[in-house]
Amino acid sequence: MAKARPFRLWLALGSVVMILLIIVYWDSVGTAHFYLHTALSPPHPPGPPPSAGRALPAEVDEFLEKLLGAPQRRTEPPPGPEGGPEESVRGYDWSSRAPGPEPGPEPDEQAARRSLLRDFCANASLAFPAKERSFDDIPSYELNHLIVDDRHGVIYCYVPKAACTNWKRVMIVLSGSRPGRGAPYRDPLAIPREFVHNSSTHLTFSKFWRRYGKLSRHLMKVKLKKYTKFLFVRDPFVRLISAFRSKFELENEEFYRRFAVPMLRAYANRTSPPASVREAFGAGLRVSFANFIQYLLDPRTERRAPFNEHWRQVHRLCHPCQIEYDFVGKLETLDRDAAQLLRLLGVDRRLHFPPSYRNRTASSWEEGWFAQIPLAWRQQLYKLYEADFVLFGYPKPESLLRD
Numbered sequence: 001m002a003k004a005r006p007f008r009l010w011l012a013l014g015s016v017v018m019i020l021l022i023i024v025y026w027d028s029v030g031t032a033h034f035y036l037h038t039a040l041s042p043p044h045p046p047g048p049p050p051s052a053g054r055a056l057p058a059e060v061d062e063f064l065e066k067l068l069g070a071p072q073r074r075t076e077p078p079p080g081p082e083g084g085p086e087e088s089v090r091g092y093d094w095s096s097r098a099p100g101p102e103p104g105p106e107p108d109e110q111a112a113r114r115s116l117l118r119d120f121c122a123n124a125s126l127a128f129p130a131k132e133r134s135f136d137d138i139p140s141y142e143l144n145h146l147i148v149d150d151r152h153g154v155i156y157c158y159v160p161k162a163a164c165t166n167w168k169r170v171m172i173v174l175s176g177s178r179p180g181r182g183a184p185y186r187d188p189l190a191i192p193r194e195f196v197h198n199s200s201t202h203l204t205f206s207k208f209w210r211r212y213g214k215l216s217r218h219l220m221k222v223k224l225k226k227y228t229k230f231l232f233v234r235d236p237f238v239r240l241i242s243a244f245r246s247k248f249e250l251e252n253e254e255f256y257r258r259f260a261v262p263m264l265r266a267y268a269n270r271t272s273p274p275a276s277v278r279e280a281f282g283a284g285l286r287v288s289f290a291n292f293i294q295y296l297l298d299p300r301t302e303r304r305a306p307f308n309e310h311w312r313q314v315h316r317l318c319h320p321c322q323i324e325y326d327f328v329g330k331l332e333t334l335d336r337d338a339a340q341l342l343r344l345l346g347v348d349r350r351l352h353f354p355p356s357y358r359n360r361t362a363s364s365w366e367e368g369w370f371a372q373i374p375l376a377w378r379q380q381l382y383k384l385y386e387a388d389f390v391l392f393g394y395p396k397p398e399s400l401l402r403d
Contacts, residue, residue: 110327110328110340112393113328113392113393114324114325114326114328116391116392116393117320117321117325117328117391117392118324120390120391121320121321121391126386126387126390126391128315128386128387130316131315131321131387133322134322135220135221135224135319135322135323136217138319138322140205140206140208140209140216141206142206142316142319143204143205143206143208143220143319144204144205144206145157145158145159145204145309145317145318146204146205146206146318146323147168147171147202147203147204148203148204148205148223148227149171149174149175149203150175150203150223151174151175151176152174152175152345152346152347153223153226153227153228154171154174154227154228154229154230154345155223155224155227155228155229155230156168156171156229156230156231157229157230157231157317157318157319157323157325158231158317159231159232159233159234159239159314159317159318160243160309160310161234161239161242161243161246161310162232162233162234162239162331163232163331163334164232165193165196165197166188166353166354167232167353168196168197168201168202169185169188169189169191169196169354170188170351170353171202172185172188172191172195172196172201172202173185173186173187173188173191173351174345174347174351175202175203177201177202179195188351188353188354189354205220208220224323228326228327228344228345229323229324229325229326229327230325230326230327230328230329230341231314231318231320231325231327231328231329232329232330232331232334232337233314233328233329233330233331233388233392234330234331234332235331235332235363235394236313236314236385236388236389236394237366237370237381237385237397237400238363238365238366239311240292240296240311240381240385241289241365241366241369243310243311244289244292246310247259247310248260248286248287248292249286251277251278251281252277253276253277256276256277256280257277259287259295259308260273260277260280260286260287261273262295263287263291263292263294263295264285264287264291266294266295266298267290267291267294267295268287268288268291270285273285289369289372289373290372290373290377293373293377293381294377296311296381296384297377297380297381297384313384313385313387313388314388314391314392315387315388315391320391321391326344327340327341327344328392329341330392332363334353338353339353366397366400367399367400370400375401375402375403378400378401379401382396382397382400382401
């Protein structure tokens with residue numbers, strides 16, 4: 001009996017030390033403000049979502065919820081100027097709109113979008129790579145588009161060319177991210193573009209393994225179960241046109257070197273393209289939209305590296321058959337959807353999505369852009385993006401797919 005007492009004492013002390021070490025470690029990586037339940041997060045329907053995968057042990061879930069604390073209040077800086085030259089040159093219109101009636105909620109529309117996703121994810125007639133895998137099978141590097149805000153219990157999967165710059169700005173305001181030691185932003189349009197797209201600005205699922213080790217998947221599942229998850233999508237072909245315009249019609253040195261030069265060599269018979277985008281544009285040499293489509297259809301492209309995020313399919317960025325999203329927004333109904341989402345999150349009284357965002361790449365442009373693309377290429381391109389058309393309810397562009 002005397003021997004058992006010291007053993008129990010040492011066991012208790014060891015447990016306390018381990019818990020303290022865990023707290024110190026998590027605090028050092030920035031999770032002191034992490035919490036699992038939030039008044040701003042709306043209730044979810046009963047039953048576990050498909051994203052939950054294997055059930056998290058109850059004692060682990062309870063331990064995490066007790067261990068991790070509540071958020072702290074933060075001061076906010078004064079609002080800054082709207083927009084900027086980058087947004088202007090990329091085809092956005094920041095002019096103010098006349099005030100109008102506030103859009104009302106569209107619960108039936110959201111229910112229909114989510115139902116469509118569930119139905120086609122369960123429908124064997126729609127097949128695409130990685131559709132049948134579980135959430136556990138998705139490698140961490142493929143979860144780099146899932147941005148987490150622990151302060152409000154929100155997860156946003158960003159889709160480039162679908163208003164992602166401004167939704168990232170909203171996530172920065174919600175999460176309280178700050179530049180260096182400065183105060184957090186409170187006005188989305190005051191946030192510089194370079195800060196918005198800096199990978200270190202946002203906490204994403206892809207960073208969890210480095211921060212939390214073996215607990216990372218458990219933490220992801222807890223958050224997927226309890227947080228409000230949303231994404232915004234866009235007509236797949238219009239998104240491609242928008243990506244081509246912003247990355248290849250403007251002087252973008254990075255995209256010229258990484259993508260335009262190989263395209264010019266492979267599809268434009270330019271064995272020695274100019275070294276810089278300025279030289280190329282000065283000589284009147286640019287990648288054509290047809291070159292871009294050839295690049296997307298070339299089987300060698302994916303063998304060398306996955307599609308760039310600006311033209312990668314949405315189902316590969318956001319995994320909608322493994323993650324059950326609570327809100328599916330569309331760029332085509334951005335004003336209405338943004339207002340509804342901010343109400344859902346409970347932040348609409350203190351935060352507004354920039355109301356004048358209008359990208360000038362319109363659906364009506366498809367006929368003109370694809371007029372010089374051979375019919376066979378258009379049909380192949382549709383097959384490449386068919387899952388995005390079907391999952392998100394975009395009509396098949398019949399006029400582009402027949403003579």
